[in-house]
Amino acid sequence: MDLIIRNVHRVAAPDEGPVDIAVADGKIAAIGPNLAAEGETYDAGGRLACAGLIETHIHLDKSRIIDRCPLPEGRRVNPVTTVAPLKAAMTVEDIYTRAETTLRECLINGATRMRTQVEIDPAMGLRGFEAINALADAYRWAIDVEPCVFPQDGLTNYPGTEELLAEALKAGAPVLGAAPRYDSDPTAQLDRIFALAREYDVDLDLHLDVGDSTEHMDVRHVLTLTERYKLGGRVVVGHMAKLSLMPPAESAAMARRFADAGIAVTVLPATDLYLMGRDRDHDVRRGVADVNHLAAHGVTCSLSSNNILNPATPYGDCSLIRIANLHANVLQVVGAAKLRELFLMLSEHSARLLNLKDYGLEVGKPADIVVIDATTPEQAIAEIRPPLAVWKRGRRTVTRQPPELHTPSA
Numbered sequence: 526m527d528l529i530i531r532n533v534h535r536v537a538a539p540d541e542g543p544v545d546i547a548v549a550d551g552k553i554a555a556i557g558p559n560l561a562a563e564g565e566t567y568d569a570g571g572r573l574a575c576a577g578l579i580e581t582h583i584h585l586d587k588s589r590i591i592d593r594c595p596l597p598e599g600r601r602v603n604p605v606t607t608v609a610p611l612k613a614a615m616t617v618e619d620i621y622t623r624a625e626t627t628l629r630e631c632l633i634n635g636a637t638r639m640r641t642q643v644e645i646d647p648a649m650g651l652r653g654f655e656a657i658n659a660l661a662d663a664y665r666w667a668i669d670v671e672p673c674v675f676p677q678d679g680l681t682n683y684p685g686t687e688e689l690l691a692e693a694l695k696a697g698a699p700v701l702g703a704a705p706r707y708d709s710d711p712t713a714q715l716d717r718i719f720a721l722a723r724e725y726d727v728d729l730d731l732h733l734d735v736g737d738s739t740e741h742m743d744v745r746h747v748l749t750l751t752e753r754y755k756l757g758g759r760v761v762v763g764h765m766a767k768l769s770l771m772p773p774a775e776s777a778a779m780a781r782r783f784a785d786a787g788i789a790v791t792v793l794p795a796t797d798l799y800l801m802g803r804d805r806d807h808d809v810r811r812g813v814a815d816v817n818h819l820a821a822h823g824v825t826c827s828l829s830s831n832n833i834l835n836p837a838t839p840y841g842d843c844s845l846i847r848i849a850n851l852h853a854n855v856l857q858v859v860g861a862a863k864l865r866e867l868f869l870m871l872s873e874h875s876a877r878l879l880n881l882k883d884y885g886l887e888v889g890k891p892a893d894i895v896v897i898d899a900t901t902p903e904q905a906i907a908e909i910r911p912p913l914a915v916w917k918r919g920r921r922t923v924t925r926q927p928p929e930l931h932t933p934s935a
């Protein structure tokens with residue numbers, strides 16, 4: 526064997542005792558207790574292991590620009606109009622450098638797969654797409670990065686945007702996104718995006734339903750289009766902050782419609798907390814959709830970072846485990862079972878949401894393995910325990926030493 530990782534608890538097998546994982550040719554060759562195998566050995570000491578954390582929704586191309594943005598005046602913020610004037614000056618090199626710094630932090634925090642949103646419009650051109658593709662190539666040794674191209678500043682009101690999106694799709698972009706809220710005609714934007722998805726046979730991952738009222742929800746049109754185009758299982762909606770404004774019976778009914786239609790949901794707690802409730806100066810609503818509640822009604826959910834150090838998400842360290850802990854605090858999550866479910870929304874459930882067929886700590890799958898400094902998923906989330914070691918396709922990519930306390934000798 527090329528590698529044997531001994532004595533781990535698999536996240537997806539909570540009732541199983543500690544096992545060993547043997548790796549050959551970049552794949553998992555055997556799993557079981559006390560494997561009789563020889564090779565380079567890592568003793569995980571009974572710690573938790575998963576097949577890597579999955580960042581399902583991040584914007585590498587506009588991370589680390591907070592110092593270029595003016596401070597907001599008053600309570601209302603609009604991150605999109607704040608960033609738009611900066612885009613013309615963003616070169617491929619500038620985007621690559623910022624995105625790379627963020628990507629490396631994601632790696633250290635245990636990510637082995639990622640879907641990153643990439644803005645395309647006449648101001649940005651295809652420079653973001655070019656930078657992210659180059660970065661994905663350069664870091665294939667550590668992570669699989671999938672770009673989702675989308676129009677941030679409007680589609681129907683921004684001539685030239687659709688042509689550029691089509692160019693990126695022709696060049697192989699595997700996923701298409703949308704941001705109907707920033708279009709003068711949100712419904713028409715969704716119509717065009719679904720038409721493009723059919724034409725280029727790509728999955729969809731849409732920014733949806735952030736706002737102060739549930740009066741209009743774009744997801745209703747997305748439900749209709751998903752059914753009309755038979756795209757069930759290939760549509761993700763991100764944010765969905767408006768679900769948090771509904772009484773549980775109403776959001777449960779909507780969740781069941783998502784589950785029936787095959788629409789998955791990514792919740793982005795850091796961004797939604799920062800942006801929602803800006804119409805109030807006290808008793809501010811939190812605006813984070815409850816993923817445990819959605820999952821209880823059959824929806825595939827993930828939790829992700831969305832961004833760091835930019836005007837929509839000014840803080841963060843690229844730790845998905847921290848994001849799940851934040852979610853648990855904000856949603857007042859109680860009990861080990863729900864915390865365990867939150868961990869799955871950084872891993873197994875995220876893989877299902879992204880339609881990844883080769884994810885998991887199972888024989889025959891790629892040897893993407895992350896050992897976390899915890900014995901259970903619920904402990905990892907409750908205590909924000911860090912990854913200690915990461916392998917991608919059987920090759921060690923990250924080592925983190927636990928901090929050491931130098932106690933004085935007696």
Ligand SMILES: [Zn+2]
Nearest residue numbers: 584642732831
């Ligand atoms: Zn986003």
